[in-house]
Amino acid sequence: MQRFTAPYASLPEETRGRVVPEAGSDYRSAFARDRDRIIHCQAFRRLKHKTQVFVYHEGDHYRTRLTHTIEVAQVARSIARALGLDEDLAEALALGHDLGHTPFGHAGERELDALMRPYGGFDHNAQSLRILTKLERRYAQFDGLNLTWETLEGLVKHNGPLINLEGDPVGRYRERGLPEAILEYAADHELELHSFASAEAQVAAISDDIAYNAHDIDDGLRASLFGLIDLGDVPLAGEALSRVLSLYPDLEHDRIVHETVRRVMSDMVSDVIAETRRRAESLKPQSAAQVRALGQPLISFGAQMQEKNRVLQSFLNDRMYRHEKVEQIMARARRVMHDLFDAYMSDPKLLPLTWQEQASPADTGLYARQVCDFIAGMTDRYALEQHKRLFDLDPLFR
Template sequence: MRAKYAANPDRSRGRLVSEEESHFRSCFQRDRDRIIHASAFRRLKHKTQVFVEHEGDYFRTRLTHSIEVAQVARTIAGALGLNSDLTEAVALAHDLGHTPFGHTGEDALSDLMAPFGGFDHNAQAIRIVTSLERHYAEFDGLNLTWETLEGIAKHNGPVTAPIPWALADYNLRHDLELHTYASAEAQVAALADDIAYNNHDLHDGLRAGLFATDELAQLPLLGRCFSEVDESYPGLEPYRRQHEALRRFFGLLVEDVIAVSRGNLARLDPPDVDDIRTAGRPMIRFSDTVWRDLREVRAFLFDRMYRAPMVVKMRSEVTAVVQDLFPLFMARSELLPEQWRRDVESANDKTGLARIVCDYIAGMTDRFALQEHARLCGGKPVPERGTPPHG
């Protein structure tokens, strides 16, 4: 049964461009489907979070991560009586704005764009779904509902000054009430993101040999999970042992969020979704104890995985790729594909050009960025499998 404070598709605030609604899909279902069919969503297959895409087929990509986030989000939303379609739409879209090479690429673009209004991946996701996807006859972007756009923009909480340029630009046309919290559905998507990446970064770090299973067994939360597995399955083969323990860790986080959030919602007893937005605090949360222990797990990953020598070396190499491509396209915009050159013709100044170049580079996959760098700058070649952005 859907809760009274769940987002109701029949009461949606609508789309920027009015459309006739579907007879057999709710507006939030249509949003989800449009996101899945978007070019930017397909490109997530070749964008990574920690490792570069060509380093191994086993490691998670932004696409597999987004699917995992959506699965967790639907589970939590269902348990809390929320709208699972809206939750899934926000979860699937939350990483659309990420650059090639994960946060390393974002950091490089942020530095390069500092004189031109900056760069933020959440704001870039809004730019993609409201402008850069250009497939429909009547509008640019995907023309998503206000609720889905709000969830993408604010799933990590209210957006305060300085508001990223791409988000501020759209908000002038379509007020997303950036000063408030998002719906409970969007808040669920944010916590599902935390759960998914904490779990799969441990998997990927083990796979890469950056740390050992016994080291994980010494961490809070995980120690308990390994003990339960050892008690139930003594002598279990190592790979199955680590998988069983991480599966329990995953479940522990989901169950904690559901229990704590149920309590928060029961105490607030909001009559509708707007009371979630104006509550002044997030309703969907971990318990204080689990959040404290999870910070220790994250500190371990930061030290042993995100700052591992092989990862630091990779970060330096791919940062150079972005730093080489950006000024090259700024100086020689004729190197951009034809559809991007048409946008350059309408750019009024250097800032306008920089934003076009930024959009182009941000949309690249890991592999395509490396291929373009090799072709244009003499960088290290990679196997031919890349695809251009927004094509």
């Protein structure tokens, strides 16, 4: 298939650059180098043993943060190619979007946020920025990965603007304000927090939704949290299932699941591409800057697909994320987070030596953020090991 470049694509040769200037590469674009640096960083490797929905000991075939991230990157690259966007930037953003997540999925994040409430709270998006600009310490010339402006902007704003034109926080930040990590970084390096991000960042965000919904159907069925019959009346999933059963009435269960899930994904991807082309034709953005200034998303589902997606998410929320089995495990996982935080805050000597050397226990707020960084970076497995070491019990199996 012949490739084309949309007029509103981000162009690596027009990047706003890196905080620490670096010479270019002869064979990789600036955005390709960003993608590669994310893949090779420690935080990316740790995603292998971080929970998506199911804790790692529950089975080898459930999604982890890493497998989910790879699936998001595949979807993002496919959409970016179809729309003539920069595939490397879309992939970099997809690969980096979950780096700031804690162990134990959203339950771990909620618990760490509650524990950090007196010290500014916890936000996984802000934590991703901290990782990419501060906490990764591998390069001789700088902390972080020294990524391009476009990649950092996209990671911070992939779900939309963070403030309005008057500077007031919007969306999920309306009530509590912007996280300190984002404010601190944006004070030195303007990220235009009032605008939308690039089309590539928007692609990464919607690819996250697509991968989440489609593959949580697969994991939910695998865990017997609901059955195929329960999908019958769920828009999108039920429609895909009906087509599969009509074509293959005698197909075995596992193949029915796979054929259904791939049709759900294909339907969503096709809808995004069609709706984005319609919006591009109507709005006529002629540059990446104009995409940021549109005042609305360029990359989107159509209205009908948005409603189907909403109903599917509601079904998964009720039947999977709030399922008794999942909530029991996550309640225990939250206790692990709580116990570890209290222990490290009480005694810095419990931290590994390298973290003790960096710790600032005399400054309670700064020290709490250091403890938070340490815990947030843990994998599920490491968090459970540390809890067992400190408390001589295994909280998930009691």
